[in-house]
Amino acid sequence: MRESDLLRHIYTRSDDLAAAFGDVLVGPGDDAAVVRTSSGDRLVITVDQLVEGRHYDPATDLDLVARKAIARSVSDIAAMGAIPAFGLATGLIPRGYADADDLFDAMAKWARHWNCPLIGGDIAFAGEGQPLSMTTTVIGKLDPAANPTLRSNARPGDELWLTGQVGGSFASGWHLRFDPRLAAGLEASKLPRAAAIDLSDGLGRDAARVAVASNVILEIEAAKLPISHRAKSWRDACADGEDYELLLALPPRPPEAKAPPINTAPTLIGPVGQVRALHPGESPTATITDPHGSTHDAQSLGWDHE
Template sequence: MRESELLEHIERRSRVLAGRGGVEVGPGDDAAVVRLTGETLLTVDQLVGGRHFDPAKTSVDEIARKAVARSVSDIAAMGGRPVAGLATGCLPRGCEFGDALFDRMFHWALHWGCPLVGGDISVSDGPLVLTVTVAGRVHESRGAVLRSGARAGDSVYVTGALGGSLVSGRHLSFEPRVEEAAWLCGLLGDRLRSMIDLSDGLGRDAARVGRASGVRVRLEAAALPLHRGVADWRAGASDGEDYELLFTVERGAMVPACCEATGTAVTRIGTVVAGTGCVIVGESGEEYGAENLGWEHSG
């Protein structure tokens, strides 16, 4: 299938979108027209064959799903809901599954509420590269939840469990925590102080919250919820690609042990103190710098 045919295929596939949600004009014109009110979240992420998935072992559906899910997870991390998306693909020369890939990206984007309203495609001698942009709306009463809102005294929580995402294949099938984020925003309002999604490993991402907020995130190794088969807290804090939410909550605010909307576990794993970055406290009280535990995306 040539590029021009593929683009036509994408346009045909997405004409159904006009009138859905905030989409007034979908693909086919020079740009889409989307009705958004209030503050809009925007994020973009790239998925590269050989780096973010193994081209020999990953299905077309899994590649498409992960490309969309990563950007949806970033919208969730801000407490928002996805509303529309854009996707581009640079396909390896001779690639036979371009139409199927875009079909599945359409499917997953609609599934998470952000229909793809435009796309572009090219061919190169390089690996498969997909870029997905997602727009989202902030929570109606809480507004955007930033990394920079943590304060000394906050409690630190994480959704779900950590570790082993790449080995287990969970990095291809994780559920972006959109419902959990909306539930937390509604439940806690401004007592939900800061939030981030865990893409590069708990230690590294928690340190980002610490630096952005001018505080130190102090995590307890023994409290980390680990997936079955994860060797120890070091692996849980450094494996990466968990796509769980790490968030901090004002001291004294009650947080249930699981999300009422989805049943996802919510675990308290530490406290925010004065300082900067993140440390993980071992069982004997020894402190480990959390930053060098993180998995390096660009490595």
């Protein structure tokens, strides 16, 4: 069974969650869940795994492994427009692994760096030769005035923006060194409505997820994309994955506006496309128009882990 099938089943099973549990505002299926505490505070919660040989090369510097383990979850918090507050980490450590203490030390350091100190965790030991694997749970806070930047918030007429370039993340090492786009998410959450997703499985597939969640078409123009010089083609750039940039769908600017609708560092790039309504009989998806004017289904690009 592929990851996408498994996830679809999980989301279907969770459809009634918000109705059955009133404090669950957003359940499985977005970058993170949103819950409400007794006094009405809203928290954003996510968990991610990082597996040796799958998400990083075994020869990778330990500090960068720890960095990525924390940063992936922080990026999910950014994609909801929230602020990291607390973290928890687990390690499944192969017997004989000599660096466990340094690894946890480095994870604790990076968690503090992003203001989500590790308040708990768990250690277990696996057989010799088995891959090291970690999980990171991060809990973020939403400002009382914030509007979480849900995948389902894109509307026809919105413009599409990126926080940085896409493609070539493995070749450049960016997949280990990325900066979660907390400032951009936070600024977007101050708008009355914005949609965001962090790009982990490739712009094509992740844009399609926003389209499905919002029941719209996302139209991306390849010629407008900020493509890494390390990507071989626009197609590779949309499929490589692990960009950890945010794709944002933001309400259109007034006709005379030149600057992006939110002011954040680094400056948003775009618009790289727009959102339109479904035609009768059409299914939600993302499309990418290549520099020659041909349109491609974005959903067929990108990673589906199996």
